[in-house]
Amino acid sequence: MEDRHTVAGDSNPAALVEYQSEWPRRAELLLARIRTAILKIDGADDACFDHIGSTAVPGLAAKPLIDLQVRILPLPAEAELSESLAPLGFERARGSRPDSPGVDRDIxxxxxxxxxxxxxxxxxxxxxxxxxxxxxxxDSPWGQYTVWFRDWLRANSEARERYESVKRALSAQQIGKADYDDYTRAKTAFFDEVQAEFEGWAAQR
Known part of the structure; x- marks a missing residue:
């Protein structure tokens, strides 16, 4: 189901769909395969494998793209990762623009x-x-933030509803655009607004 803000015939790279109950299982299976694929890479034994983003929050509308995360130290070389992940169908993302956010480093x-x-x-x-x-x-702060934010939304229905409202409004603004970079950047304002709140919540757990 497309985002209710999407007009038939118009392209929206940030179109949302309603939450799909199969997303967690898809993420679990992919993470298990990724874990096996990178097993021989230095640091993999102690790595964390996370399902993050909106598809990891039951009841939250999302772009139908499963967000996964591996937290590992040291950060493996790009060539080593590419060789290990290619058989699974993963390739290095370069971003649709030279300044696409979150490609080579987090802000x-x-x-x-x-x-x-x-x-x-x-x-x-x-x-x-x-x-x-x-x-x-x-040791990436972003790696920890994504997990805290996910868990906070799972536990807080009011925050989840606020976030979905923001996402739907921003999604509506992307109709006719070539990519969802502007959508990604615009969500940062909500992240800035609530970071102290979800960090405080995480500290009290």
Whole structure:
């Protein structure tokens, strides 16, 4: 089902669909295959494998793309990852624009000055599985934020409804655009607004 804001015949790269109950199982199976594929890479034994993003939050409308995350240290070389993940149908994502967000590094957040290397990442895409794979350092703040944010939305229906309302409004603004980069950037305003709230919630768990 398309986002209710999408007009028939108009292209919307950020079109939303209603939550699909099969998304967690799809993510679980993909993560298991990814874990096996990178098993011989340095750091894989201690890596964390996460289903993140809106498809990981029951009841939340989302773009029908499964967001997955591996948190690993050290961050593997791009060539090593590409060789390991290619048989699964994942290839290195380059972004639709030269400044597409979150491709080679996450946008630094917070007031604490950190080594810029901590924000480095590798982004992979699978057309076959309609999945996005974020590979971040284990000590990446973004890696932790994505998990906290996911769990906070799962536990907080009011926040989940607020976020969906923001997503639907922003999605409606993307009709006719070539990609969803603007949608991704615009969601940052909501993230900025609620970060202290979900970090505080996580600290009390």
């Amino acid at each position: 630094p957040r917070g007031s604490t000055r950190l080594d810029l290397r901590i924000w480095e990442k590798s982004l992979f895409w699978s057309d076959k599985h309609q999945a996005i794979l974020h590979i971040r350092r284990t």
